[in-house]
Amino acid sequence: MTDRQIFLDTETTGLYPDSGDRLVEFAGLEMSNRQLTGNSLHLYVHPERDMPEEAARVHGLTIAVLEEKNAPPFAEVGREIADFLRGAELIIHNAKFDVGFLNMEFTRMGLPTIEELGCTVTDTLAMARDMFPGQKASLDALCNRFSVDRSKRVLHGALIDCELLGEVYLAMTRQQFDLMGGAEEEVEKTGKPAAVAETKRSAHLKVIKADAEESAAHEAYLDALGDDCVWRKEEAEA
Structure with missing residues (x-):
């Protein structure tokens, strides 16, 4: 299993990659051994079509904004994105959406799909639903749950969403998170650490x-x- 992980997010013109919607922003942040490596890729992409108003309200990217940024069409950056992702574990919130758009764009260019690039995919939305059944599992909700500061997230944006996702994922996968939190609650209630407050219970814990x-x-x-x-x-x- 690769130790190279990439937090990934995209923004698009809409919800349906098979019905003419296109990718307009890509961001990926690389992590190894639970540390960001500093290697990243962030690109704005011209969709070569109109931008629906409802999509622009979500991410703030109009065609005029993309042209001001000299955003290239996907055909000019697709290979760079594919090379960046190759062989990595992709950590994505609602992975089906982003993988669907990337595979559509790659296929248009004759490039390998995410699967053919040797990538594995971890969906933090599915993780959150397993961890907190019946509760909200959006990225905003998880930021609130794990006290991740999202004050800079005025609009949806691929880069800021990757940064927030990175913090949420580390919190979700920190094995001692719930145990430490439980111990702190016990201190507040009894004035003593959990191990001191209930020695009988600790005797049954498997180490x-x-x-x-x-x-x-x-x-x-x-x-x-x-x-x-x-x-x-x-x-x-x-």
Whole structure:
């Protein structure tokens, strides 16, 4: 399995790639070992058709705006996008939509589809519905749930949505997130850590030690926190 992951989002002229709608913006942010690598691709694309008013109200991209940005047609940037995505795990919110548009655009050019590029796809919408059944699973709702600041998201935009998705995905996949949150709630209620407040319950907990890969991911996360890492300070004082 590849350790190269890409947070991906697109904006389009509408909802239906098989009925004449086209892609107008692409963004991808690369991550490896739960750290953004700095490698990214962000492109505006001229759809070579009109822009419906309802679509422009969502993302703010009119044909005039795209022409001001000298946005090229997809035929001029499709290969660059395909090369950027090749072999990566794509992390997308509502993946069916974005993959459908990319595959349509690639097929128009005679380029390989997402599947043929050797990509795997992780849909955070499906993840959220599994984690929080019956609750809202939009990107905005998940930002609220995980306290991700979305104040800069005035309009939908592929790049800002990728950045927000990255933060949400890391929160969703941080294995100790719920356990730590539960412990904090226990402290507020009893004034004691959960382990002290209910020793009988803790006696029945099954302890599963981290494997080598999980330990390495944990150390990499602590490294990213730098000198302010409380965990490392406590270890040094122990």
